[in-house]
Amino acid sequence: MTEKCRRVAPGHNLTGVIDIPGDKSISHRSVMFAGLANSMVRIKNYLFSQDCLSTIHCMKALGVQIEQDDNGVLYVTGHGLEGLSEPRDVLDAGNSGTTMRLLTGILSGQKFFSVLTGDPSLRNRPMARVIKPLAGMGSQIYGRDSSKFAPLAILPSPTGLAGIEYTSPVASAQIKSAVLLAGLFARGRTTVIEPYLSRDHTERMLETFGVPVIRRGNTVSIEPVAALTAPQEIEVPGDISSAAFWLVAAAIIPNSRLTLKNVGINPSRTGILDVLKEMGAAITMDNQRWSGSEPVADLTVTSSSLTGFSIGPAIIPRLVDEIPVLAVAALFAQGRSVIQGAQELRVKETDRLKAVTAELTKMGAKITETDDGLVIEGPQPLNFAVCQSYDDHRMAMSLAIAGTAAKGVEILEPDCVAISYPGFYSTLDAVSNGCCR
Numbered sequence: 380m381t382e383k384c385r386r387v388a389p390g391h392n393l394t395g396v397i398d399i400p401g402d403k404s405i406s407h408r409s410v411m412f413a414g415l416a417n418s419m420v421r422i423k424n425y426l427f428s429q430d431c432l433s434t435i436h437c438m439k440a441l442g443v444q445i446e447q448d449d450n451g452v453l454y455v456t457g458h459g460l461e462g463l464s465e466p467r468d469v470l471d472a473g474n475s476g477t478t479m480r481l482l483t484g485i486l487s488g489q490k491f492f493s494v495l496t497g498d499p500s501l502r503n504r505p506m507a508r509v510i511k512p513l514a515g516m517g518s519q520i521y522g523r524d525s526s527k528f529a530p531l532a533i534l535p536s537p538t539g540l541a542g543i544e545y546t547s548p549v550a551s552a553q554i555k556s557a558v559l560l561a562g563l564f565a566r567g568r569t570t571v572i573e574p575y576l577s578r579d580h581t582e583r584m585l586e587t588f589g590v591p592v593i594r595r596g597n598t599v600s601i602e603p604v605a606a607l608t609a610p611q612e613i614e615v616p617g618d619i620s621s622a623a624f625w626l627v628a629a630a631i632i633p634n635s636r637l638t639l640k641n642v643g644i645n646p647s648r649t650g651i652l653d654v655l656k657e658m659g660a661a662i663t664m665d666n667q668r669w670s671g672s673e674p675v676a677d678l679t680v681t682s683s684s685l686t687g688f689s690i691g692p693a694i695i696p697r698l699v700d701e702i703p704v705l706a707v708a709a710l711f712a713q714g715r716s717v718i719q720g721a722q723e724l725r726v727k728e729t730d731r732l733k734a735v736t737a738e739l740t741k742m743g744a745k746i747t748e749t750d751d752g753l754v755i756e757g758p759q760p761l762n763f764a765v766c767q768s769y770d771d772h773r774m775a776m777s778l779a780i781a782g783t784a785a786k787g788v789e790i791l792e793p794d795c796v797a798i799s800y801p802g803f804y805s806t807l808d809a810v811s812n813g814c815c816r
């Protein structure tokens with residue numbers, strides 16, 4: 380049953396231990412890569428959220444065998460790099476930009492016709508950013524409005540794909556990954572150069588599947604291989620973007636202490652830890668270990684007094700999805716916080732700069748939207764408000780944390796949290812009542 384609105388009560392001293400659900404980016408990639416290999420891969424801690432279910436559905440429609448056992452372990456059996464088959468229907472990426480853009484890279488290297496679509500939000504997100512480099516490799520992709528938007532029709536390339544050296548104007552792991560995945564089907568070397576390093580899960584997973592990857596700063600190159608060599612098992616680390624809500628909540632709500640288990644701490648994702656620590660947050664890291672090619676740790680955060688921060692374009696790719704909740708942290712910090720270079724937020728599930736400004740203003744925040752960021756004056760007295768999530772999961776969860784830390788909030792269209800974090804509200808209830816373990 381879908382809820383029209385959800386009331387979140389003010390909370391105090393959040394305590395407990397939270398098992399952080401699997402990383403969304405790595406979950407998508409694990410099923411895509413395993414689907415291009417030719418022996419069964421066991422995937423543990425896969426994120427069964429709506430976005431990652433979209434990836435499973437699309438890969439199944441492309442002929443990959445995917446089964447799940449009662450413990451939530453996935454068993455994925457592909458038929459090799461040339462083993463995908465023409466889907467009998469339109470592929471639906473739902474709300475997931477990652478599914479659509481990465482699949483566009485894979486599909487542009489196939490010898491069959493396919494069409495990719497998504498929900499109204501995804502059909503409004505820019506796709507020319509992947510079509511342009513892929514067309515440069517010889518792929519044939521057509522989209523709505525002069526190939527700016529989905530639905531996308533992908534035809535077999537008459538010439539086959541050729542490697543490219545592509546300098547991306549945007550630091551985007553989705554663009555980089557789409558080009559590298561197409562590179563698996565291309566003649567010669569494929570290179571992507573980014574202005575700043577975006578998350579590098581694709582590079583790490585390429586290596587796990589036996590593809591030699593050459594990396595120098597923000598430049599990455601691969602050569603095609605005859606076949607991917609699959610690991611027997613992938614264990615997906617917990618998602619630091621989901622952990623971020625609890626990091627901020629425990630940092631700003633007095634007398635809180637939360638331990639977050641099994642969080643991915645890949646350096647291309649840990650911008651949120653750097654900024655919170657610079658603000659004065661008390662965060663410790665224990666039990667550092669490896670989960671395959673990805674580093675993980677348990678994080679403990681206790682409440683403390685915070686000060687404002689100032690961040691610019693270099694760190695944005697390392698915390699791009701955490702900016703809405705970082706804006707919430709800024710509401711509780713002494714002094715001004717400034718975020719610059721975050722124009723990419725305008726092309727996410729909704730325009731997140733606009734949405735954060737509009738909704739936190741309703742709660743009494745002093746926040747100004749700039750062309751590429753936000754300026755937030757903290758701390759201000761905050762009030763209860765009815766706020767819109769814009770059906771954007773990160774907006775809904777950020778508003779829930781703001782309401783918990785302030786005087787409560789009523790969130791419209793609250794169910795979208797299931798896009799990346801289906802158990803979010805039950806975990807919030809549990810830590811608010813101190814009964815999370």
Ligand SMILES: O=C(O)C1=C[C@@H](OP(=O)(O)O)[C@@H](O)[C@H](O)C1
Pocket residue numbers: 403404405477550551552553554556577578699700723
């Ligand atoms: O590659 C990925 O898994 C992702 C990359 C980021 O998008 P961009 O590549 O558009 O920056 C991020 O916002 C998204 O949630 C997941």
Ligand SMILES: C=C(OP(=O)(O)O)C(=O)O
Pocket residue numbers: 430474475476477478700727728773799
């Ligand atoms: C932007 C996001 O995801 P995607 O681009 O995959 O829709 C997100 O999870 O915040």
